[in-house]
Amino acid sequence: GLPVPPAFTISTEACREYLRRGWPEGLGEEIREHMARMEARVGHRFGDPADPLLVSVRSGAPVSMPGMMDTILNLGLNEATTAGLAAQSGDPEFAAKCRARFEAMYRDIVGLEDVPEDPWQQLRGAIEAVFRSWNSERARTYRQRERIPDDLCTAVTVQAMVFGNRGANSGTGVLFTRNPATGEPVLYGDVIFDAQGEDVVAGTHRTEPIAVLDERLPEVARELRSYARLLEHYYRDLCDIEFTIEDGRLWLLQCRIGKRSPQASL
Secondary structure, eight states: OOOOOOEEEEOHHHHHHHHHHSSOTTHHHHHHHHHHHHHHHHTOEETOSSSEEOEEEEEEOSSOOTTTSOEEEEETOOHHHHHHHHHHHTOHHHHHHHHHHHHHHHHHHHOOSSOOSSHHHHHHHHHHHHHHHTTSHHHHHHHHHHTOOTTSOOEEEEEEOOOSOSSTTOEEEEEESSOTTTOOSSOEEEEEESOOTHHHHHSSSOOEEGGGHHHHOHHHHHHHHHHHHHHHHHHTSOEEEEEEEETTEEEEEEEEEOOOOHHHHO
8 A cells, every 4th residue: 555656576586597697588578568567557658759658777685785786767768758758747857857867877887888769778778787786896795794695686676767856846865764873763864855866865965854844745744654654563673765756746665674773773
């Protein structure tokens, strides 16, 4: 019952196969089947110039490795679909910013100078890049320090995009369900309005404390507290939650057990 954008996950087994032998046989067909299901749920089509479905491509290891692997947002944009997004949203500047962010992330993470025009090529390139990021230097170093086995590999989640950069009633944030320094049972975190997910953690934008939601979007604040209690009860632990607000509507994107001080643990 949580408000999570439609998605599907490519398993860690596919990653192991990719790192051993290359792109697994039949994976492309499976991805197209699941994309078709996602299209049916959201009512947009991937690569459709008139009404495009955009996706994020996210890593997800069996043991959480915060910030160690890669995520690509707004995937599916090219010249035609950017025009479609501009028409659909009524905001050409919003569409242009989404495309600029996507292309910058894609070049940086996939390692290509020229971003493919074909959304399906974009998707395969992004999935392969996330698979490869399991063996990046920073991921290997983190696993060594945290004593995480090297053979677990990462899953890849392909998720319908929701946009925190659609105006003053949109935003994105991360929160702990309790104060991670003291353990006090209050929401603790940051939110930034009219922005996309990576802006919160990149340190390049000024964030605001999560409490400002009580003033600006009180219904969203109430929902967040309700879902935070639900997730704590489910995991029986302090949770670290990533969320997006699109034009006043709350979406939960990610949840994991949160790091905290020994005092907070007690």
